[in-house]
Amino acid sequence: MFPVVDDVKAKELGLEVVYNLELPLRPERQIYRNLEDLLPKDVVEKVGRLDIVGDIAIISIPDELMPRKGVIVEAIRKLYPKIKVIARRGFHTGVYRVRRLEVIWGENRLQTIHKENGVLLKIDLSKVFFNPRMKGERYRLAQLIKDGERILIPFAGVLPYALVIARFRKVDIVAVELNDEAVKLAQENVLLNKDKLKGKISIIHGDVFDVLPKLPSFDRVISPTPKGVDALALTLSKAKRFLHYYDFIHEDKLGEFKEKIIKECQKQGKECKVKVRKVADYKPHVYKVCADIEIK
Ligand SMILES: C[S@@+](CC[C@H](N)C(=O)[O-])C[C@H]1O[C@@H](n2cnc3c(N)ncnc32)[C@H](O)[C@@H]1O
Structure with missing residues (x-):
């Protein structure tokens, strides 16, 4: 099915034209494109950008927002239903530039396989940059x-x-x-x-x-x-x-x-x-x- 602007021409071409069609809604997760759609404004203004590495979601949450981490977790899970781990972002430290991360939801691991530009990367975010x-x-x-x-x-x-x-x-x-x-x-x-x-x-x-x-x-x-x-x-x-x-x-x-x-x-x-x-x-x-x- 596809939209047409000239129904007469479409019929001449042998196509069937249907009017006032009730299309089903897309599945819920596809309706939301970003956290702004899902979180209250005062929360969204304070959380940092969301990164996805394999099946791990990483987000910065200031201390003052930690009591509301439940809504943040729920929003991320709606946006990315396949995510298995949500981690709170800290800073990079040491010579190896490993980022401090705290798992706040899901499986207690920071190892995953990430796909990028057609390659697979096995990564352990607790050990490497x-x-x-x-x-x-x-x-x-x-x-x-x-x-x-x-x-x-x-x-x-x-x-x-x-x-x-x-x-x-x-x-x-x-x-x-x-x-x-x-x-x-x-x-x-x-x-x-x-x-x-x-x-x-x-x-x-x-x-x-x-x-x-x-x-x-x-x-x-x-x-x-x-x-x-x-x-x-x-x-x-x-x-x-x-x-x-x-x-x-x-x-x-x-x-x-x-x-x-x-x-x-x-x-x-x-x-x-x-x-x-x-x-x-x-x-x-x-x-x-x-x-x-x-x-x-
Ligand atoms: C900014 S990270 C970049 C890593 C990788 N190129 C990437 O983009 O994911 C810097 C890397 O250099 C490594 N590193 C730091 N000092 C080094 C040194 N003196 N010799 C070799 N590797 C070093 C760290 O362990 C880290 O993996």
């Missing part, structure tokens, strides 16, 4: 890359960048990660996706600052740099054609950041074209940015 919001960024990079490239990914985590790129392109990727748990999951994730990958991925378990100096240079380096770490000089030194360098920058310091990159390029005798793009909000006035650096 993962950000589902970077999905678009990973797709963007995969589309920029050409078959045949040799790519280095320091700070590789459970391999979201490496797997998405290897799914789309026939490339050779070397990924470096320090966290034992992330390395174990990364190895599992390569196996989990092995039939889908065009590219090859090798994982080096170690500290980027020890490992990279011993590696040759690569056509492209992608650095999802942890907050507070400065790996610009090191990652640039390993890049022959392109470096995609992620960092967290205050909006007033974007120019300064670009200058710093240009200076580092000059220091390393590289002629660079630098474009800094805002990728996500981090906190008021501070953005996660990606510097796309092309080395001529």
